[in-house]
Amino acid sequence: MKKISIVIPAHNEEGNVSLIHQRIKEVFSGLENYRFEIIFVNDGSRDNTQQKLVELAEKFEEVKYIEFSRNFGHQPAVKAGMDFANGNAVISMDADLQHPPELIPEMIKKWEEGFDIVYTIRTYPKQISAFKRKTSDLYYKLLSVISDVNLKEGGGSDFRLMDSSVVDVMRNMNEADIFLRGLSNWMGFRQTGIHFTAGERASGESSYNLKKMMKFAFTGITAFSVKPLYLAAYLGFLFSVFAVLGYGIYVIHSFVSKTEISGWASLIITVVFFGGIQLIILGIIGIYLGKIFKQVKERPNYIIRSKNF
Ligand code: UDP
Ligand code: MG
Numbered sequence: 001m002k003k004i005s006i007v008i009p010a011h012n013e014e015g016n017v018s019l020i021h022q023r024i025k026e027v028f029s030g031l032e033n034y035r036f037e038i039i040f041v042n043d044g045s046r047d048n049t050q051q052k053l054v055e056l057a058e059k060f061e062e063v064k065y066i067e068f069s070r071n072f073g074h075q076p077a078v079k080a081g082m083d084f085a086n087g088n089a090v091i092s093m094d095a096d097l098q099h100p101p102e103l104i105p106e107m108i109k110k111w112e113e114g115f116d117i118v119y120t121i122r123t124y125p126k127q128i129s130a131f132k133r134k135t136s137d138l139y140y141k142l143l144s145v146i147s148d149v150n151l152k153e154g155g156g157s158d159f160r161l162m163d164s165s166v167v168d169v170m171r172n173m174n175e176a177d178i179f180l181r182g183l184s185n186w187m188g189f190r191q192t193g194i195h196f197t198a199g200e201r202a203s204g205e206s207s208y209n210l211k212k213m214m215k216f217a218f219t220g221i222t223a224f225s226v227k228p229l230y231l232a233a234y235l236g237f238l239f240s241v242f243a244v245l246g247y248g249i250y251v252i253h254s255f256v257s258k259t260e261i262s263g264w265a266s267l268i269i270t271v272v273f274f275g276g277i278q279l280i281i282l283g284i285i286g287i288y289l290g291k292i293f294k295q296v297k298e299r300p301n302y303i304i305r306s307k308n309f
Contacts, residue, residue, distance in 0.1 A: 007081030015203030044071030
């Protein structure tokens with residue numbers, strides 16, 4: 001019998017862990033040839049998630065948990081679950097039921113057809129704000145233009161099945177800032193996607209605010225592209241051309257009209273403008289420098305406080 005490991009990161013999900021376990025159990029009762037385990041990763045929850053997980057694990061042997069020492073973030077939590085999963089395939093999904101467990105049989109079917117990675121393409125329901133949908137679309141378009149990662153179709157999500165051979169490769173990657181959806185796209189293997197409509201969060205609140213989303217977005221870009229670093233060179237070249245042209249115009253003008261071009265306002269604006277551009281570029285270099293700094297320290301992506309297996 002093949003075993004499917006399901007990895008579920010949980011940050012303040014006390015109302016959802018039992019619910020999602022129930023739904024997954026129902027799905028597997030219809031799948032006779034497969035065993036399953038659920039590895040919940042409690043990512044520093046401040047509510048009663050841990051207690052709920054301990055209770056659940058006492059009742060059901062398929063339930064396992066890993067408790068982090070503090071909040072390390074969604075991506076490290078998924079990574080931790082994959083590091084400890086030993087199924088023939090591993091599925092990662094959110095705890096809040098926005099990723100419907102009912103899609104699992106279809107994912108397994110694709111896997112059995114020979115695909116190593118079955119990713120999902122999310123269509124947003126009407127309830128999700130147009131702002132979130134549009135920015136997400138735009139972001140993945142930008143990412144695919146400036147890097148080798150192509151998550152264009154409806155954007156990425158971390159609802160994904162991976163064969164154990166893929167998980168083995170993933171396990172040995174020790175990037176400081178992990179961006180799993182990018183990594184799995186970048187890895188290759190035989191991949192296919194299936195569509196799903198993201199549901200509403202079953203209970204509790206989203207842990208992703210605008211600030212966290214921005215950080216996640218930057219992580220994705222800087223982990224897969226060095227193009228932003230070239231910006232300085234491109235802009236430098238562009239403005240040098242402007243400067244040479246401007247100087248030519250100035251010289252010709254002073255010969256023809258025999259008067260100076262006046263105006264300190266334009267001077268100040270130009271100085272401020274270039275000051276701004278230089279700071280932006282310094283900032284970009286700083287972001288990459290920070291990544292190198294993080295990476296050379298080789299700190300682990302997460303620290304485990306307890307686990308039941
Ligand atoms: N999550 C986590 N650590 C965090 C933030 C989120 O483990 O710091 C988990 C969360 O419990 C959920 C998944 O990651 O299972 C997705 O988070 P959320 O639903 O808050 O994000 P959204 O769906 O709103 O993008
Ligand atoms: Mg959610």
